[in-house]
Amino acid sequence: MSSITVMGESLVDVVSGLAHPGGSPLNVAVGLARLGHVVQFHTEFGQDAHGQQIAEHLLQAGVKVASDSVTERATSVAQVHVDEHLNAHYTFDIHQQIPPVAVDAVPELLHTGSIAAWIEPSGQCIVDAFTHAATGSLRSYDPNLRPDLVEDREAAIERIELLMRLSHIVKLSDVDAQWLYPELDLWDVLAHVSSLGPAFAVMTQGGEGCLAVAHGNRYDIPALPTELKDTIGAGDAFMSGLLYGVLALPELAQALRTGTSCEPADIKQALHHALTSAALTVAQAGANPPWVNDFSRALAH
Numbered sequence: 001m002s003s004i005t006v007m008g009e010s011l012v013d014v015v016s017g018l019a020h021p022g023g024s025p026l027n028v029a030v031g032l033a034r035l036g037h038v039v040q041f042h043t044e045f046g047q048d049a050h051g052q053q054i055a056e057h058l059l060q061a062g063v064k065v066a067s068d069s070v071t072e073r074a075t076s077v078a079q080v081h082v083d084e085h086l087n088a089h090y091t092f093d094i095h096q097q098i099p100p101v102a103v104d105a106v107p108e109l110l111h112t113g114s115i116a117a118w119i120e121p122s123g124q125c126i127v128d129a130f131t132h133a134a135t136g137s138l139r140s141y142d143p144n145l146r147p148d149l150v151e152d153r154e155a156a157i158e159r160i161e162l163l164m165r166l167s168h169i170v171k172l173s174d175v176d177a178q179w180l181y182p183e184l185d186l187w188d189v190l191a192h193v194s195s196l197g198p199a200f201a202v203m204t205q206g207g208e209g210c211l212a213v214a215h216g217n218r219y220d221i222p223a224l225p226t227e228l229k230d231t232i233g234a235g236d237a238f239m240s241g242l243l244y245g246v247l248a249l250p251e252l253a254q255a256l257r258t259g260t261s262c263e264p265a266d267i268k269q270a271l272h273h274a275l276t277s278a279a280l281t282v283a284q285a286g287a288n289p290p291w292v293n294d295f296s297r298a299l300a301h
Contacts, residue, residue, distance in 0.1 A: 002037050002247045004029075005107040007126050009096045009116040010045040010054050010069075011076035013232065013287065019050055021057035022078060022287050024114035024144040027233050030061040031240025031277065031289030037247070040107070042066040042098045044122070050075035068099040080232065092149055096122035106134040108253075109243060113142035115149060118159040127159075130166040138246070138257050140169040141198075142239050145176045161196055168256045169246065170198040171239050174205045186211060187218070199256040200246075202271070204238055209275065214256075214267050221271045226279040233287025234278050240289055241277025245270030273299070 008025025021030075026043065033039040041063050045051040047070060054075065058065055076094040083089060096116040110133050116122040130139055141163045150156045157180060164170050170193055172180075177189040184192065186203060190213045193201040202212040209223040246253050252270065255262035276298050280290040290298070 002108040004032055004037050004039045004109045004111065004243075005042065005101055005105065005129075006032070006039060007042040007098060007101065007110070007112040007116070007122075007129060008114055009076060009094060009122070010041075010043040011078050011092075011094060012050045012053060013078050013080045013090075015080045015232070019053060019077075020287065021054045022233070023076070024142065024236050024239075025112060025116065026054070026058070027236035027287045027289060028111060028113065028142070028240045028243075029063045030058065031237055032243060033061040033063045034289055034291045035240065035244045035295060036292050037244070038064070040064045040066055041069070042101060042125075043069045043116075044071055044073070044076075044096045044098050045069065046071060046073050046075040048075055050077065066099050071097070090146060090148075092146065094119070094149070098122045098125055100125050101129040101133075103132060107137050109138045109140065109247065111140045111142075111239075111243065112163070113239070114144035115146055117141070117143075117163055118156050119149070123159060127162065127166070130163060133166075136257075138169070138253055139167045140171070140239075140243060141167040142171045142235070143176050143180070144173070144235060145179055147179055164193055164196045164198055167198050168259075169200045169202070169243070171202040171204065171235075171242060173235055174203055177203060187213075190218075199259050199262075200267070202242065202274075204235055204278075206234075210238070210271060212267065212271060215261050217264055217267070219264075219267060219271060221268065221275060224275050224279040226282055233289065234282045236287060237281035237289040238274045238278040241295075242270055242274035244277070244295075245273030248273070 013022035
């Protein structure tokens with residue numbers, strides 16, 4: 001059981017008029033807590049009905065909410081439309097002013113991603129936390145882009161690449177890759193991300209599985225068979241499963257932290273954990289990452 005700090009947005013996804021707690025960092029925090037880790041979440045949500053729903057969701061998962069995360073402002077909202085291919089599309093009303101991480105904090109893992117990492121004032125708070133993180137903390141980042149919210153493409157890419165440089169693990173989707181680097185093919189995107197500094201660069205491809213680069217080695221792992229309900233939260237469940245898989249292998253976590261050689265079998269095992277978590281999530285409606293018992297049973301098969 002590891003001590004983990006997650007920084008980023010909380011919001012509700014409104015699907016067909018019904019509100020569900022969401023936000024990529026929130027989903028990752030919930031996913032890791034459901035898998036048994038001690039998670040502290042630095043975020044912002046209000047005291048309105050949506051905020052109360054988020055607070056209850058985090059409490060049920062066992063996520064600890066950092067002080068000053070609950071504010072007087074209205075909770076952020078994402079309107080979700082699911083198309084005929086069961087893919088989710090979003091429009092946002094979002095704001096995030098999240099509390100900083102204590103300078104003497106040494107979590108085993110520090111994770112961030114998505115909107116709060118590049119809008120202000122939350123973005124600078126996250127950059128400061130990653131810049132001043134303890135050397136013993138593994139750092140991970142998922143851009144999880146929302147292009148409709150990008151007002152300045154150049155500034156957004158600059159911030160995204162800064163956080164990639166500050167991270168040991170970066171996970172992005174093929175859709176993120178196409179928006180960030182339309183001139184590059186997927187392997188070249190991973191090569192570029194790796195060149196910025198991360199020891200482990202991973203790209204999800206929806207139903208095609210994932211690609212990864214670690215210590216110069218390439219990995220192309222197919223998705224696991226599953227019954228698709230919708231894709232809401234799939235990438236976040238992949239992320240929490242991936243981080244769980246890395247933390248379950250202390251030698252891998254140490255190798256990624258120090259940039260030293262890691263065993264290909266360990267990388268494959270971490271990716272299998274990630275794909276298992278994603279497969280379990282897309283088989284259910286909404287962002288609903290697996291609990292540890294269901295996850296363990298799936299891994300055993």
